[in-house]
Amino acid sequence: MTKGQEALVVGWDESVGPAGQRVLDTLFVQLLNLPTERTINIPGLPPNVVPLVRTSSHITVLLEDDSLLSVVREQVTSLLNFSITDYTAQGKSRHQNPVDLTNCKDHKAYYVALSRATTAAGTIILQDFSSDKITCGMAGYLRQKLHELEQLDEITRLQFAGTLPRFVTGLYRRQLIRSYTTWKSNAEDPVHFHPCMRRTVSDKVGNDLDRSFDDYAEWAPSGVKSRKRPRQIGTDSGNADSVKPSARKKWKNDYKVGPERFSSIISAPAIVPVGFIWDASDHSCGYDAMLTILTNVWRDNPPQWSSVFRATSPLLAAFTPLIQEAANGMQTMEQARDALRIIMHDMQPESFPYGPVGTTIDRIVSVLLPVDNTHAVGRLSCGSCGYISQDPLPMFNPYVCAIPTPAQSRRYPEGILLTTWLGEHLTRSVVRCPTCRLNGSRARLAVMFEMESVPPLFVVSLDKDGIIYSRTVSFDMGGEMSVLRLRGVIYSGWGHFTARYISLNGVVWYHDGILTGRSCVEEGNLDTLSTDFLVSARGRRAINLIYAKG
Incomplete structure (x- = not known):
């Protein structure tokens, strides 16, 4: 109920410990930012107020003299919200959002920290920060990633409009972009690309990037070493x-x-x-x-x-x-x-x-x-009535699993030769003939196949x-x-x-x-x-x- 949930302390119960110290027994907190349709009601407590009770944990410590010391710690499991990192803040909304941008790594961290606030009035920047992380320009790898997204968007648009050539295709993203850039090698990027992403034919950097779009290749900015x-x-x-x-x-x-x-x-x-x-x-x-x-x-x-x-x-x-x-x-x-x-x-x-x-x-x-x-095409046929299926069957890929059937194990108790198993595997079918079934027969179809390539x-x-x-x-x-x-x-x-x-x-x-x-x-x-x-x-x-x- 309260794991990871932000809350406001509204009260507590305490007792006296064995050494006369004050000990926190129960912490009462009011949960914040709950959905409007959800209210937690506990008898005797205001709405959305829940108790966090003291729990104990036990550890055994090995001392330097090899003796063992048993330690029991009792504590209310809550974390004071005195600060939060930009990484942990992702996905949260804060009405009062004081931020310290001094140690943020780059402009993306700036964005995460500042965008957590629900209003500009609720945002407080605690001290000065370096504007170079915002004004120094985009990193090459990020610009390349955004350029790829623009290209994929354009490919989708052309596909929807029916104007994308059939040879622009690919099983993976790199393959698809590679085939697209090959097609557009002598053309500029479309005008609707963001100005920061558009490249011209004479753009040397763009040409270098296009050459790096080979299948499964990892692109890195030219002349920049990875950190x-x-x-x-x-x-x-x-x-x-x-x-x-x-x-x-x-x-x-x-x-x-x-x-x-x-x-x-x-x-x-x-x-x-x-x-x-x-x-x-x-x-x-x-x-x-x-x-x-x-x-x-x-x-x-x-x-x-x-x-x-x-x-x-x-x-x-x-x-x-x-x-x-x-x-x-x-x-x-x-x-x-x-x-x-x-x-x-x-x-x-x-x-x-x-x-x-x-x-x-x-x-x-x-x-x-x-x-x-697949390297072969087959059709189902019946040796009894001459039935032949109309739909071709794609078959025989370059990786097969050879498992003898129970019938083969009985016929070949010493083992079946791989070539014999393969021939029976390619022609065997478990489908019954639909024509013979109408006549009360249970004839099984066989596969007629023709190798297209090896x-x-x-x-x-x-x-x-x-x-x-x-x-x-x-x-x-x-x-x-x-x-x-x-x-x-x-x-x-x-x-x-x-x-x-x-x-x-x-x-x-x-x-x-x-x-x-x-x-x-x-x-x-x-x-x-x-x-x-x-x-x-x-x-x-x-x-x-x-x-x-x-």
């Missing part, structure tokens, strides 16, 4: 490649996504695969496992896979120049990984947190691969046992087979992820960011290893299979 304290990034002690404390801030400002980042792709892949060193401060094993496989696939043919990554998703497009710079010795692999983590964290802070909490492979795959894209990367999640891994997965593209090879397996167990990378010639390499660091350990060739070798690794169970073209 935000960088977050410490730690790795194993004694690691020669430990990341400097200021690195994360640098990555966030410097690494953008754009075609100019692909000007110097290396062409000679290394023979021995490489991995990522585990980050002990911000647990990175999920990222290490997935990116170790993708990085070594990319190293097979950097020009080809750079193009594939750019076309696959914005995040893989962002990762490509980062890992390229690591390959060129311009930064460490861990710096490239952590730069990508910053982008992912900014997109979804709860899914990709920092600290010793980690994330799941499912979340990582869901943003690295466009799981909402994803360059295909990830299979293994939630249960019973799937026999296939070294290749093939898809029929109009009579021509497109083959994807098994290039990696991710393992989970004991709160940690590890990975195996499989080279084009079938050599299996094991990586654990804690134990093997940046190295990968050769384990043999798939041609000579047993069929169930990939099922587990060092006591951890396989949870994901990664297939790739080539």
Whole structure:
């Protein structure tokens, strides 16, 4: 009833303590600023007056001589309203509002403090303050933010008027603004933009800002260093490649996504695969496992896979120049990984947190691969009556979860081959034929599908046992087979992820960011290893299979 509520003291009850001191027993307060339709009535007290009684709290104190002292404190839990910060004042209305602006950080804090008053007559400025915080001009980042809002407003207006081109689109805000600024690259901002926000074609600052609007990029004012304290990034002690404390801030400002980042792709892949060193401060094993496989696939043919990554998703497009710079010795692999983590964290802070909490492979795959894209179109058909549905079914995205059905488990007690499961998964339906149902039959519809394209990367999640891994997965593209090879397996167990990378010639390499660091350990060739070798690794169970073209 009174938590956080402002009130006026109207009376109290007191008693005498054990040492003869005066002790406050009950404080009577009248609640302020209550809704007009709400009145609190307690028998024997005036309207909106409530009692705050003395409560006790108990603590045990450990003294220097290791003895314990029990302390009981009794107190009326109220806080004297002698002052309040601008942050705490947000959302409050004050009839008498004395303010001290001396230590306010900027003009926004001035606004919060002064706007709490309901009238100008009720506002009292206690002492002189610096007017520079109001007259020095708007910070670059705030002007950029307001300019983005103006652009989004204009996009909405054009969309409503039906004059927005179809190619101006984007799943995220940055993507949408990027496509809009590309369309308007040779035009000035509309005249209805606020004068402080309008930019002309010859405005050099505006051109610089437009170039920074790449997908998921973080914009910072040109030539202005961020005053935000960088977050410490730690790795194993004694690691020669430990990341400097200021690195994360640098990555966030410097690494953008754009075609100019692909000007110097290396062409000679290394023979021995490489991995990522585990980050002990911000647990990175999920990222290490997935990116170790993708990085070594990319190293097979950097020009080809750079193009594939750019076309696959914005995040893989962002990762490509980062890992390229690591390959060129311009930064460490861990710096490239952590730069990508910053982008992912900014997109979804709860899914990709920092600290010793980690994330799941499912979340990582869901943003690295466009799981909402489909590569096949199907129609429901009946083998009994010839019925074919009119509405096409979008199907087959690049991330599937392979779970054998109970019928498959009975038919394949030793396990079902992944390619067999996939074929049945794509053609299986639980829908009954509407035509046959009218005739009293219960025929089940099947799915006729046609592949429109084959994803360059295909990830299979293994939630249960019973799937026999296939070294290749093939898809029929109009009579021509497109083959994807098994290039990696991710393992989970004991709160940690590890990975195996499989080279084009079938050599299996094991990586654990804690134990093997940046190295990968050769384990043999798939041609000579047993069929169930990939099922587990060092006591951890396989949870994901990664297939790739080539």
